[in-house]
Amino acid sequence: MKILFAGAGALGSRFAFMLHQAGFDVTLIDNWETHIENIKKDGLKVIIDDKDLGNYKMPIYCSKEVKNIKEDFDVIFVSTKSMQLRPMLEDIKPLLKKDTKVICVLNGLGHVDTLKEYIDPNNILIGVTVWTSGLGGPGILKAHGVGKAEIKQVEEKDLTKTNSIIEQFNKAGLNLIYSNNVYTSIWHKAALNCVLNSYCTLIDCNINQYGSYKDHQVLTDGILDELVKVAEAEGVSVSKEIISQNIINCFDPKTAGLHYPSLYQDMKNGRLTEIDYLNGAIAKLGKKHNIATPVNAIIAHMIHSKENKNNNK
Amino acid sequence: MKILFAGAGALGSRFAFMLHQAGFDVTLIDNWETHIENIKKDGLKVIIDDKDLGNYKMPIYCSKEVKNIKEDFDVIFVSTKSMQLRPMLEDIKPLLKKDTKVICVLNGLGHVDTLKEYIDPNNILIGVTVWTSGLGGPGILKAHGVGKAEIKQVEEKDLTKTNSIIEQFNKAGLNLIYSNNVYTSIWHKAALNCVLNSYCTLIDCNINQYGSYKDHQVLTDGILDELVKVAEAEGVSVSKEIISQNIINCFDPKTAGLHYPSLYQDMKNGRLTEIDYLNGAIAKLGKKHNIATPVNAIIAHMIHSKENKNNNK
Numbered sequence: 001m002k003i004l005f006a007g008a009g010a011l012g013s014r015f016a017f018m019l020h021q022a023g024f025d026v027t028l029i030d031n032w033e034t035h036i037e038n039i040k041k042d043g044l045k046v047i048i049d050d051k052d053l054g055n056y057k058m059p060i061y062c063s064k065e066v067k068n069i070k071e072d073f074d075v076i077f078v079s080t081k082s083m084q085l086r087p088m089l090e091d092i093k094p095l096l097k098k099d100t101k102v103i104c105v106l107n108g109l110g111h112v113d114t115l116k117e118y119i120d121p122n123n124i125l126i127g128v129t130v131w132t133s134g135l136g137g138p139g140i141l142k143a144h145g146v147g148k149a150e151i152k153q154v155e156e157k158d159l160t161k162t163n164s165i166i167e168q169f170n171k172a173g174l175n176l177i178y179s180n181n182v183y184t185s186i187w188h189k190a191a192l193n194c195v196l197n198s199y200c201t202l203i204d205c206n207i208n209q210y211g212s213y214k215d216h217q218v219l220t221d222g223i224l225d226e227l228v229k230v231a232e233a234e235g236v237s238v239s240k241e242i243i244s245q246n247i248i249n250c251f252d253p254k255t256a257g258l259h260y261p262s263l264y265q266d267m268k269n270g271r272l273t274e275i276d277y278l279n280g281a282i283a284k285l286g287k288k289h290n291i292a293t294p295v296n297a298i299i300a301h302m303i304h305s306k307e308n309k310n311n312n313k
Numbered sequence: 314m315k316i317l318f319a320g321a322g323a324l325g326s327r328f329a330f331m332l333h334q335a336g337f338d339v340t341l342i343d344n345w346e347t348h349i350e351n352i353k354k355d356g357l358k359v360i361i362d363d364k365d366l367g368n369y370k371m372p373i374y375c376s377k378e379v380k381n382i383k384e385d386f387d388v389i390f391v392s393t394k395s396m397q398l399r400p401m402l403e404d405i406k407p408l409l410k411k412d413t414k415v416i417c418v419l420n421g422l423g424h425v426d427t428l429k430e431y432i433d434p435n436n437i438l439i440g441v442t443v444w445t446s447g448l449g450g451p452g453i454l455k456a457h458g459v460g461k462a463e464i465k466q467v468e469e470k471d472l473t474k475t476n477s478i479i480e481q482f483n484k485a486g487l488n489l490i491y492s493n494n495v496y497t498s499i500w501h502k503a504a505l506n507c508v509l510n511s512y513c514t515l516i517d518c519n520i521n522q523y524g525s526y527k528d529h530q531v532l533t534d535g536i537l538d539e540l541v542k543v544a545e546a547e548g549v550s551v552s553k554e555i556i557s558q559n560i561i562n563c564f565d566p567k568t569a570g571l572h573y574p575s576l577y578q579d580m581k582n583g584r585l586t587e588i589d590y591l592n593g594a595i596a597k598l599g600k601k602h603n604i605a606t607p608v609n610a611i612i613a614h615m616i617h618s619k620e621n622k623n624n625n626k
Contacts, residue, residue, distance in 0.1 A: 213617065301532050306518075
């Protein structure tokens, strides 16, 4: 089975490594030049749970070189940052064949609509994962722990190939399940990020400090009350109670409490954030359904204003 | 005429100095020990427009020593931070006589209600000022430029004494006028602060940087749309257009653009902020009138959460 990773960042390279290890034919695409050069020269250096597992050679291309790729892929993982999904899909258009299944487990909301513009919904496998990963510099995968993922085929005309992919990928330890609850899971995860990512960035605090404010639930509710209405209008069943509890579970310094969310880190490190796929997406969907979302809209704009002030790119 | 300044901070000590210079009998009350000690020892050191005007001796007391003050005052200026208004009124209760006029030109909303709990509305002169001032350390007044102020007697049974105060204070150069528009002016100033103080603090930017974000008007509107409805319910006529223009006028680096608003500075310097008299007051009044104010409520809570995280006091 030939697998392409369109995006070889933290999560992409972790899955790529796992599948490569399990004997699959894995190819990478990325846009970070030094990352590409290092992997071309020395292979992907893999450090899992602080153990150096060595270097692994996999073909890697810049996304502008897609015309040089002559193979057909059975599966393409889109594993970019949210805002790079559309440009990446533009770049890999020639590789999207009639039978190519595309897996997307990106964080945030709105990706299915983008994917549908390029891909037959019978070929889109949308999902969500709790696998985590990081890069320890260009060409270096640095990850901890294990995870799992759930996916669902957006239109379910024929699930034969999808079931086979799941079966084979689980041989590589991806802990993948087919789930009819995927949309709820995506929204629950996005909701948690809408709250913790945005507030920690604006308040300038870690997750435990967010939870230490006596009225944190008022802040949480401000976002979730709007989000739940929008989710319902989108036909997705979500539970404010479950989301709130998931958030509270992160406060403990022994779990995620001392962590600064990814959006906080993007902001600090001069990068554009994924806010348009979190609170910004809620505001956009609110407009679509004529549901007032002033809190999410203002929060998204504050984050953009902060990106603008920091000259993030 | 005997005048008491209940609060001898930046603005209080500036007005006290002007009235003292003009020959009025001025007494100070404050709560900052070193400030009090320095003024007791050397007098108030006055630096206006970068010119050292010398030191000026005025009696000064700690607010807990009010029982030692045997005089009656014709006028009391309450010139504390917003959150110290109530405790200060508690402390000076014995000095609030049947004829004592109390002038309050504090920033923010909600002060009239607090004053009314202690003072006959015929004795309350509520107002707003564009005089600015600062302290250059304990015992040191450091101010620039000139200003003006407008006041109005909350209940207007008899304006004789108020008119006489205005006339006499203008001999000291306070540029005081009686205005029936005072509530509009108070709300217009508070509205500007609701926008610039809060957003600059949360976005972590100066006023020019706030204005440099392309959608700053969306952020501004998020606060003002709620504020205007609440003002109307309170019977105060405000203009969103005037407020918006006032805000835009501050963006220019040649005016206030390079300035970090006072709330930003309080937050940075470990002090509690006046947010409950700005966006927090809008949220509180919104509840009273059953008007939804989610944006102002969430912004007030974010500021409080940031105070909590910074352990501000």
